[in-house]
Amino acid sequence: MKVIKIDKTNWIQGIENLRDSYKLTGPVKGEKFYNFQELDNGEVPDLNYSNTRLSTKSIVFPQSEVMLNYTIDESKDDHHIMKEIDTDYAPRALIGLRPCDAKALTLVKLNFDTTDYKDPYWLKAYEATTFVGLACDDPLSTCFCTTAGSGPYNEEGLDLLLVDAGDHYLAKVITDKGATLLETAGWKIEAGDISIIETKKSDAEAKITSKIKTDKLKEKDTLEIHSAPFWEDVSFACLNCGTCTFVCPTCWCFDIQDEVHGNDGTRMRNWDSCMFPLFTLHTTGHNPRGEKIQRVRQRFMHKLKYFVDKYEKGIMCVGCGRCVSQCPVYIDIRSICEKMNSYELAV
Amino acid sequence: MINPYQPYAVRIDNIDIATEDKSLKTFRFVFLNKEDENKFAYEAGQFAELSIPGKGEIPIGIASSPVEKGFVTFTVNRAGLVTTHLHKMKVGDIMGIRGPLGNCYPWELLEGKNILIIGGGFAFTTLRSSIIYLLHPDNRSKFGNINVVYGARSPGMLLYKDQLAEWEKRDDINMHITVDGTDDPDWKYNVGFVPTIVEQKAPPGNTASYAIICGPPIMIKFTQPVLEKLGYEHDHIIMSLENRMKCGIGMCGRCNIGQELVCKDGPVFTLAQLNKTPKEY
Ligand SMILES: Cc1cc2nc3c(=O)[nH]c(=O)nc-3n(C[C@H](O)[C@H](O)[C@H](O)COP(=O)(O)OP(=O)(O)OC[C@H]3O[C@@H](n4cnc5c(N)ncnc54)[C@H](O)[C@@H]3O)c2cc1C
Numbered sequence: 001m002k003v004i005k006i007d008k009t010n011w012i013q014g015i016e017n018l019r020d021s022y023k024l025t026g027p028v029k030g031e032k033f034y035n036f037q038e039l040d041n042g043e044v045p046d047l048n049y050s051n052t053r054l055s056t057k058s059i060v061f062p063q064s065e066v067m068l069n070y071t072i073d074e075s076k077d078d079h080h081i082m083k084e085i086d087t088d089y090a091p092r093a094l095i096g097l098r099p100c101d102a103k104a105l106t107l108v109k110l111n112f113d114t115t116d117y118k119d120p121y122w123l124k125a126y127e128a129t130t131f132v133g134l135a136c137d138d139p140l141s142t143c144f145c146t147t148a149g150s151g152p153y154n155e156e157g158l159d160l161l162l163v164d165a166g167d168h169y170l171a172k173v174i175t176d177k178g179a180t181l182l183e184t185a186g187w188k189i190e191a192g193d194i195s196i197i198e199t200k201k202s203d204a205e206a207k208i209t210s211k212i213k214t215d216k217l218k219e220k221d222t223l224e225i226h227s228a229p230f231w232e233d234v235s236f237a238c239l240n241c242g243t244c245t246f247v248c249p250t251c252w253c254f255d256i257q258d259e260v261h262g263n264d265g266t267r268m269r270n271w272d273s274c275m276f277p278l279f280t281l282h283t284t285g286h287n288p289r290g291e292k293i294q295r296v297r298q299r300f301m302h303k304l305k306y307f308v309d310k311y312e313k314g315i316m317c318v319g320c321g322r323c324v325s326q327c328p329v330y331i332d333i334r335s336i337c338e339k340m341n342s343y344e345l346a347v
Numbered sequence: 348m349i350n351p352y353q354p355y356a357v358r359i360d361n362i363d364i365a366t367e368d369k370s371l372k373t374f375r376f377v378f379l380n381k382e383d384e385n386k387f388a389y390e391a392g393q394f395a396e397l398s399i400p401g402k403g404e405i406p407i408g409i410a411s412s413p414v415e416k417g418f419v420t421f422t423v424n425r426a427g428l429v430t431t432h433l434h435k436m437k438v439g440d441i442m443g444i445r446g447p448l449g450n451c452y453p454w455e456l457l458e459g460k461n462i463l464i465i466g467g468g469f470a471f472t473t474l475r476s477s478i479i480y481l482l483h484p485d486n487r488s489k490f491g492n493i494n495v496v497y498g499a500r501s502p503g504m505l506l507y508k509d510q511l512a513e514w515e516k517r518d519d520i521n522m523h524i525t526v527d528g529t530d531d532p533d534w535k536y537n538v539g540f541v542p543t544i545v546e547q548k549a550p551p552g553n554t555a556s557y558a559i560i561c562g563p564p565i566m567i568k569f570t571q572p573v574l575e576k577l578g579y580e581h582d583h584i585i586m587s588l589e590n591r592m593k594c595g596i597g598m599c600g601r602c603n604i605g606q607e608l609v610c611k612d613g614p615v616f617t618l619a620q621l622n623k624t625p626k627e628y
Pocket residue numbers: 255256257278282283394402403404405406407408409422423424425426427428429430431469472473588589590591592593614
């Protein structure tokens with residue numbers, strides 16, 4: 001595997017060289033939090049963050065996205081006919097995302113890329129993006145990626161993995177897309193000794209002491225865990241604020257709404273949340289998940305059981321810890337996973 | 348890449364008031380582009396998203412039958428925002444249809460079998476589609492006996508009255524039409540709730556017979572034990588679910604019951620399948 005050495009003195013110039021060929025997105029420090037956003041001319045990704053408040057899912061799946069447009073002006077020939085909008089899917093580079101966020105996108109892809117239907121918006125944005133990962137050397141106490149199917153140096157879903165080696169980065173080439181980006185940036189010097197990558201990787205993994213067990217989830221009976229007594233307790237404090245679903249890199253649910261200004265209409269989709277009662281409310285007033293306990297259970301059953309059974313690709317969680325640290329009432333997916341994984345029907 | 352969110356453009360070709368209280372109307376649509384009609388090839392039991400620019404989309408069962416060509420029809424109950432708007436639209440108006448969506452009734456499995464169709468209220472739409480399909484000369488000989496129990500609150504609330512009258516006259520389908528109550532002295536059919544009429548009139552179940560049931564939750568709840576008593580096994584009882592939907596293609600996440608998505612893996616399930624999923628419908 002090819003590894004390129006990027007001296008930090010060449011970093012900014014390389015980023016500038018990318019601008020003609022890629023739209024750049026990277027972590028930027030806001031007032032309180034780091035967030036991924038488009039990098040304006042002269043702006044460089046700030047790679048000193050430990051984790052961003054929101055995940056990178058919005059780069060391929062914006063929180064609000066126009067899908068179709070139309071005119072309702074009846075004097076026009078094509079009134080009330082819905083057309084696909086012209087979105088710019090020119091190459092983009094996402095620089096400095098964490099391996100957990102990249103892995104999460106590979107899980108979300110299972111939902112949007114199916115044999116029956118392909119979601120053109122999600123897939124075109126995903127294809128257009130080159131994912132430049134940043135290995136994680138200082139994980140947080142809420143990180144549990146190593147037992148959630150990912151890891152601080154995990155390469156799934158990445159085109160390149162950057163490892164911070166002090167005065168330089170080592171860029172591990174994972175795909176052709178990654179190689180092309182390095183060439184475009186003008187970063188060409190092959191690294192000599194790369195043993196430091198393995199050492200740093202083991203060090204980082206050893207720092208992650210928070211662990212979950214998922215080995216028994218698959219064999220559990222869906223209806224038995226669904227009717228387990230612990231859901232009452234688990235959901236008691238939940239405010240149904242939806243924070244956990246918005247910050248989650250693997251939550252993909254959305255709503256579709258029409259908006260009209262004057263004669264110009266758009267159909268758009270917006271992130272939605274299974275934590276909201278309106279999500280499943282029938283027009284008749286009947287609501288299959290009208291109670292809080294049903295909604296909280298749905299969120300965890302989806303991530304830790306339905307998804308596991310449906311795709312056989314592990315759990316729908318990468319251990320980024322965002323929901324753990326941002327839930328206002330400290331609901332912790334790790335302890336819920338433990339309850340589910342160890343649940344035995346009382347005899 | 349085919350965009351599954353983009354509807355086919357259609358024109359409203361005809362509107363019929365379907366019930367005496369005007370709460371239901373049957374809309375006939377024709378496709379603006381002829382090729383779209385071919386792309387919209389469907390089977391009885393499937394649904395579509397009726398798409399009204401500026402208002403939104405609603406999942407509605409396809410009431411026309413694959414053997415009826417040149418148009419598609421839907422019978423829509425006026426309920427909330429989009430359905431109320433649709434009820435105010437006129438012949439000639441342009442809108443969209445997205446689909447066909449979901450699975451259909453298991454027609455291959457049903458070949459050679461006796462079929463008991465049970466419908467209540469306005470959930471009779473895809474059952475109409477199914478009956479027309481079954482009675483078509485190309486298809487009728489492929490199936491065994493057909494019994495239909497269909498009930499509404501009152502005679503004026505029965506859908507598709509002309510067709511019901513036609514089917515009543517035929518000898519290759521046994522119709523058991525019923526109403527909850529009526530003060531019409533000339534009413535010549537049954538009076539009583541659907542579960543009761545099923546108990547009195549439906550043939551017993553065996554390995555060669557299937558029941559298809561569509562109706563309000565309360566009707567389904569009371570009909571299920573009757574079917575069990577008649578000897579219909581749970582994998583011979585077929586139902587169609589109506590969860591709240593948006594995308595209709597298994598992506599937006601709201602319509603699931605356990606790992607099944609009602610819009611894509613359903614809406615048609617056997618009771619045996621539903622027994623294995625959380626009761627979130
Ligand atoms: C498979 C299937 C088949 C069906 N077949 C039939 C049929 O044959 N005939 C029939 O009459 N009915 C049928 N229904 C039921 C029908 O889909 C609903 O009655 C219909 O969607 C109600 O739409 P509405 O806009 O009138 O109601 P509303 O309650 O106003 O809202 C539903 C729609 O309005 C918008 N909306 C309004 N309020 C909100 C909100 N607070 N948050 C988010 N969105 C909102 C959304 O776009 C939403 O899709 C079927 C349903 C399913 C699932």
